[in-house]
Amino acid sequence: MDKSLDNNGNMGDALEDIVLSWTVSSVKDGKRMKEMPHTFCSNEEYVQCYKEPLIEETRSMILTSLNSLRTCQHYGLLGISKEKTSSFFLDIDPYCIDGVKHAARNGDIFLLSAFGPDSLPVENDGVFAMAIDISPNEYLCKSFHVITKGDVTTGEFKYAFFLCNITTNARIWKTLHHIKDNAIIGQILQPPLDNQRCDICTEEVKSSEPFDVLFNNELDRTQKGFAVRIASKIKCHHCQSLEILCGPRRSGKTRIISTVLESIISSQQNILVCAPSVHSFSSLSSYLLESMSGRAKTYDVLPAKRVGSAIILCDIEDELATSSNQIKELCIGYRLRELMPCMIWRCKIDGLISFLEGGFKEKAKEIEDKLKDKVGDRKDIMLQLLKQMLERKSSTLVTLLKTMWIYAPSHIFSEDVDKGMAALFESLDNLNSLVQNGGATEEDIRQTFNLGRVQSSKSSTLRTSIRRPSPRKNVSVNSIVVDMRLAKDECLKRLKYVARHITMFPFETDIESLKKYLIKETPVILTTPSCSFELLSLERTQIDLLIVEEASQIKECELLIPISIHSIRHVVLTGDQSRLGPISMNKVNENSGYGMSLFERLISQGSQKTLLTKQYKTHPLISYFPNNYFYKGRILNANGVSSNYLGSNLCHYGFINTDANKESAVIFSLLNIVVKAFKRKENLKLKVGVLCSWTETDIIGHMTDENANLNISIQSIHRIQEDQDFDFLIISTSAFPTDNTMIRCALSRARDYLWIVGDSTVIGKYVTWSDLIKDAKARGLFVDANKESKFPVIFEHGAFDVSNLDVLGCTLGLIACK
Known part of the structure; x- marks a missing residue:
């Protein structure tokens, strides 16, 4: 049996280190678990009771794959190169991956073996290794980085068998070791038997304009009462609370949560929503997309949809696995791919301002200098140059700004900024129309941008001087020139206004910085408990309210990840106690209560709950x-x-x-x-x-x-x-x-x-x-x-x-x- 405990009986090592210290034979040695208690006297007791079951759960995941190793996904290895102590690169044989559907990702546990699936001995042996430092954008990479504690000799191992991914368990393990006292942990340890309701905040919600949607929505009496009670939590600092909402499928649980989120988006508060999987957000995503687009200020020149007030924080594998377009549009990976090209938005605004103020004049002078001594037809050369450059620069900028308007956090665009952007798009369209289709001539362009008269060769200059008198000081300006000058000035005014008022959005930044910005600034974050681990290490605006959808399907220890976010004061659990609970890989763990959800434990203790008694969609x-x-x-x-x-x-x-x-x-x-x-x-x-x-x-x-x-x-x-x-x-x-x-x-x-x-x-x-x-x-x-x-x-x-x-x-x- 491997050593999981230190001399003091504490489990201080990372879960990854414990797993990599195992041998194939030691994985088969399991432990009998004690029954999990339903109440706890201290944080220490609460945390300790989950540590050994978590190790046994991880052991069972690996053992299940070892028992069916011949059918596991596997890579052929060309070689193993050592980088440093316990760190190696696996070089994958590209001719042996045709049938491999698994793409290696961080946290994958592999068994390195000298034998292939057709020649595995009865008592197979090998070394465990874990994949690290794999970019989310890599797929079926030809080589990847692994760490191991086994004896790996270059050339000894020819195959890498994928066993399981332990990322979620490793995140739970780290949370258990770093969990701190926060406002809500006490309610989990010793749950109250009645709901703690703040009458002050409930009355404020009833009289607050952003929450009008709660009363205008078509909710029944029970649904509306619960929605008001949850909405009141977002601003409540008088107490902590733990709410439970029960109901069968199609009884309106998701409709209540979406209505609450709609009101919270309007009030610019921050909220975290967790669910067992990304797919669980299918209905909620549809509600949110409809709500965000419907409440956006509509201008004819602005896009019809707006989704920046909510994101789904998930792994790239979860995003690729979903077939729902609504979910994909909210996924942070999709959001980053849309917004990364916009990181040059400030450069494009400054470039267009410079172009209209003097850049075009400089470009025109440069071209004229090049053509000064050349004989040829230069008819409308400045007009054509302006048409091409203005169209390219303005269309690029408009595309970037519209993309930002759709996907960036909506609160950075105030109502005044929306009006300013709409005015900018209209003024750019007006200027382009005058230049492209307004009947402007070469001379009109020269007068608009103060380019001076045409510079031509000596012979043509002589003929011109004979045919035309010297220009008078007061040359009449036609209406097209006047219109173009006004349109140009209007564009400059709008460009400078927009550049001045959306400075909250970053520019010229890398993808990781943009990701942190979106997580910090987006009011509503939807995620799985495992992926919420990323929020623990980021400096983010305070989150007061955590809503858990389908809480009956999430293990309590996994739900501790989002609950341990220090600022959370209120937790809402929704679910159906008659639904399937979390699945445990280890039957001993399951029988001991390790796989129990917090939802189930609280209800079994008699915690007060709200029951929805109407169903709306089942025949x-x-x-x-x-x-x-x-x-x-x-x-x-x-x-x-x-x-x-x-x-x-x-x-x-x-x-x-x-x-x-x-x-x-x-x-x-x-x-x-x-x-x-x-x-x-x-x-x-x-x-x-x-x-x-x-x-x-x-x-x-x-x-x-x-x-x-x-x-x-x-x-x-x-x-x-x-x-x-x-x-x-x-x-x-x-x-x-x-x-x-x-x-x-x-x-x-x-x-x-x-x-x-x-x-x-x-x-x-x-x-x-x-x-x-x-x-x-x-x-x-x-x-x-x-x-x-x-x-x-x-x-x-x-x-x-x-x-x-x-x-x-x-x-x-x-x-x-x-």
Whole structure:
């Protein structure tokens, strides 16, 4: 067993050092964990109880991969070069990465081995190494830096097997070692049984203009009351508080949080929102984007959207993994890519000012000097030069400023600055129009910019002097010249105003400095608990309020990262206690309570919570059983939730009984029914989901969707925790876990249609499934496909007989007649 504790029994080493000191054989030696307490007497007790379980969790992550090493992602190594003590560069064989989907990133743990996947010995040995100093923009890099404590001899190891990434665990470890007393920790150690409400701040919110949105929004009484109470926290320094909001899916939790955020953005306060994953921000991102763009001051020349008041702080891998455009637009990586080209904004403003004040005149003189002794046609040369240079300089500046207006923190653009920018864009457009299409001549340009008369060769000068008299002192100026001079002066005035009033935004800075600036100045930061670790090391404007979405799915020790931000005084936990909790890799840890969420622990202790008792989007036929079975009938259906807006006569809920060997065929046929029902409804964009076992995923996955309006997703039950909703959901019960929470989570995924397929004689042995089947029979929503004499066997030896598909569809179609 490796040594994890020092002589005093403390764990002072970094988690990375402990992991790298392990050998392959020592990883297999685990520890039995004590049961986690529910209350704590001191910070020290609280912190210590998480340290050993965190080590065991990390050990289990590595052991799980070691047990399936032959199927792990791996790199072929060309060589290992030593940089310094315990530090090496791995040179990847570029011809052996075709099948490698994993891109190395910081915190990756690799096993360096002399054997490949096809020649691994039974008792494999090797050295653990961890990737460091990898740039976020690198993908499948040909070499990367690792550290190790093992004996690495150059040329000995030929393969690097990826095992897991320990970044999150390492961040938790560091937080546990550096956690300080802050205003909210005491409430976690000894949680109060009632909400601590500040009546002073609640009354201030009711009379404060930025919070009008709380009262104008279409929230029900319970939702509005909670929103007002949370909004009052942002300015409250009279007390600390810990609030809990419970409710099933589609009961309005995200709507409440988005409304609160909208009011906070208006009041220019700072708030941190955490969720289990970046994907969890899908709904909240849509609300925020709509709110930020809708509340922006609108001018015809300014962009229609504005998103700078919120960012998602996440790793580049999370950004690349998401398919949501709303999430990507808020991700800090996307924001940096958009704003980095704008770092020259000040140079472009100064350059255009210089150009209009005298730069063009100098450029014109330089060109004339070059052409002075050359004979040739110089017609409209200054006019063409002005057209090209003014268009290029002004269009570049306008693009940069519009990009800044969209993505930079919105508070740096006051209402006056917005007006000034709109006036600048209009004046530049006016000047360009006069120059490009206003009928200006060469002589008009010379008079506007005081270039003097045309300088020509000797012969042409002689002819000119004979033909024309000397110019008079008072030359009349035409209206075009007057207009251009006024437009030029107006542009200079607006340019100088904008340059003077947006000095808060940086210029000529590097990407890291810009990232720190955005984190510091953006009012609303959305992030995962792990990524919030970055806020601990940055000097940031004070954050008073932390809101945690889906808090029931986040381990308590992981949530300590954002909670340990010293300025936080108020924490709001939202979630559904009936949802799946955090997943622990170590079953011993899970049984000891290590995987428990703070949300679950506080509720189990009797902490007061606000329960939302209305659901707004799930069809009543679907919500009936979960409501009565899991929520004791406390959840009501909102008005209008039963309206069949999809326009189909299919039944919204049903259980289809069939033998296990026919289950895949039945599901395939049900998908065919869905496709036919909505084949001609191109205006509907529907999500259709199937939850089934891994085997069925391969079988049913052969179905192709020929309808652009249907997005069919075949998923394993192991991905059930992903935060996805479906218009149609078909659940296969074969190999489905019998855990109540898992079943409850699966049933909550459907919005409008839920069809459950299974063998009632098999799953009926389990209490929850048995009660669900009884409920379906009592409501006349049970279809026994086994009793249909014409039920065809269309699935044999892993292949479908498509010719029988319509027959099966008609047989099962009776579910639509209920």
